[in-house]
Amino acid sequence: MITPYPPGAPAALPGEVLTREVLDYVRSGLAAGMQIPDPVDPELKSVRVVVR
DSSP: OBOOBTTOSOSBOTTOOOOHHHHHHHHHHHHTTOBOOSSSSTTOSSOOOOOO
């Protein structure tokens, strides 16, 4: 799960396809001071994915 704070609403849930738009939103939020406590890499320099 990727839940930026603030606002605290999930941007991506387990099983969801990560789109470029979601990653851009979260990364721009990080640059603006958001915190992302959920992922293994809270700076989102890497993302673990499962391929179907």
